[in-house]
Amino acid sequence: MAEPRAATIDGKLAEEFAVPSHVDEVKEQMAAFAGRHGAKGRRVVLITSGGTKVPLESRTVRFLDNFSSGRRGASSAEYFLDSGYAVIFLHRHRSLYPYTRLYSNINLLDTLQLKSGEGASSNSGQVVVNQQALPNIAKVLKRYQEVKDAGLLLPIEFNTLSEYLHLLKAAAQALSTIGSKAMFYLAAAVSDFYIPASEMPEHKIQSSNGPLQISMKMVPKMLSPLVKDWAPQAFVISFKLETDPSILLDKARRALDTYRHQAVVANILDTRRGYVVVVTPETQAELILTDEDVKNEVEIEEKIISNLKAAHGQFITQQLD
Numbered sequence: 001m002a003e004p005r006a007a008t009i010d011g012k013l014a015e016e017f018a019v020p021s022h023v024d025e026v027k028e029q030m031a032a033f034a035g036r037h038g039a040k041g042r043r044v045v046l047i048t049s050g051g052t053k054v055p056l057e058s059r060t061v062r063f064l065d066n067f068s069s070g071r072r073g074a075s076s077a078e079y080f081l082d083s084g085y086a087v088i089f090l091h092r093h094r095s096l097y098p099y100t101r102l103y104s105n106i107n108l109l110d111t112l113q114l115k116s117g118e119g120a121s122s123n124s125g126q127v128v129v130n131q132q133a134l135p136n137i138a139k140v141l142k143r144y145q146e147v148k149d150a151g152l153l154l155p156i157e158f159n160t161l162s163e164y165l166h167l168l169k170a171a172a173q174a175l176s177t178i179g180s181k182a183m184f185y186l187a188a189a190v191s192d193f194y195i196p197a198s199e200m201p202e203h204k205i206q207s208s209n210g211p212l213q214i215s216m217k218m219v220p221k222m223l224s225p226l227v228k229d230w231a232p233q234a235f236v237i238s239f240k241l242e243t244d245p246s247i248l249l250d251k252a253r254r255a256l257d258t259y260r261h262q263a264v265v266a267n268i269l270d271t272r273r274g275y276v277v278v279v280t281p282e283t284q285a286e287l288i289l290t291d292e293d294v295k296n297e298v299e300i301e302e303k304i305i306s307n308l309k310a311a312h313g314q315f316i317t318q319q320l321d
């Protein structure tokens with residue numbers, strides 16, 4: 001079956017997915033960010049990160065969610081920044097965030113102490129940080145502040161599937177002005193299924209009505225209009241997640257054939273931190289973390305970004321020829 005064109009998807013987006021009230025404002029911010037960095041010759045990557053929440057009721061009590069922590073997106077953002085990119089980080093609210101992700105399992109109050117001496121017994125004593133409780137904090141804080149001061153990271157949050165879809169479209173349009181210097185790195189785990197607003201019960205579904213059967217529709221594939229219509233000159237990377245390794249590469253190739261974008265990063269749920277395959281129409285690169293890498297705290301995202309940065313460079317050169 002032919003892929004629906006942007007016109008159909010635009011219609012569907014407007015009709016079936018609530019438009020976030022701030023979408024125009026965010027689009028302007030993203031366009032200004034891309035314009036500012038593009039004018040300096042800097043590449044800009046839009047990273048999507050985290051899972052999506054799909055409501056079952058319009059006054060939402062229950063929703064469907066998924067496993068994604070946002071770690072892939074957050075750590076990738078750091079390596080893109082280290083590679084000279086400016087980053088728009090379109091992430092799920094409260095999913096992992098660049099730099100702070102390194103401390104996400106730490107209880108803040110366990111890292112602080114009240115300084116003994118005057119005031120310690122009152123509520124206004126001085127608070128000091130126990131640096132041992134925050135590994136590499138001075139180095140990480142320095143890098144975070146450099147990135148922030150240079151205005152290289154633009155964080156944008158989404159929560160529901162609707163917000164994600166509308167903000168991704170806005171981002172694609174905002175980045176279209178910088179042509180091939182834009183990269184899309186679509187690492188978010190986006191739901192494939194949803195309940196249209198017109199079919200959603202308003203109030204909490206009652207368990208007194210017995211077992212629940214729900215029917216869900218397919219979420220429109222945004223990759224299709226993104227590649228063909230919204231940002232046709234950009235370098236686009238999608239991710240393919242499977243749990244069955246025997247179908248992974250076939251599915252990645254099929255995605256490339258269908259959407260005609262530049263690369264798919266293929267990964268398996270259980271091994272995603274240590275093994276991915278970057279698939280392009282002509283090549284297939286297996287990226288693996290060795291024991292040595294693990295010992296040296298090398299992360300798989302460093303290898304992914306190094307691979308994609310080189311491929312993006314070649315892509316930009318080809319477009320200029």
Ligand code: 9Z3
Pocket residue numbers: 050067068069070071072073186187188189190238239240241242267269272
């Ligand atoms: C990925 O495959 C990401 O690598 C992960 C990262 C979500 C697995 P974490 O957030 O995990 O670090 O915990 N993202 C895309 C997953 C996805 O849903 N892809 C769809 C598909 O495979 C559409 S592109 O069909």
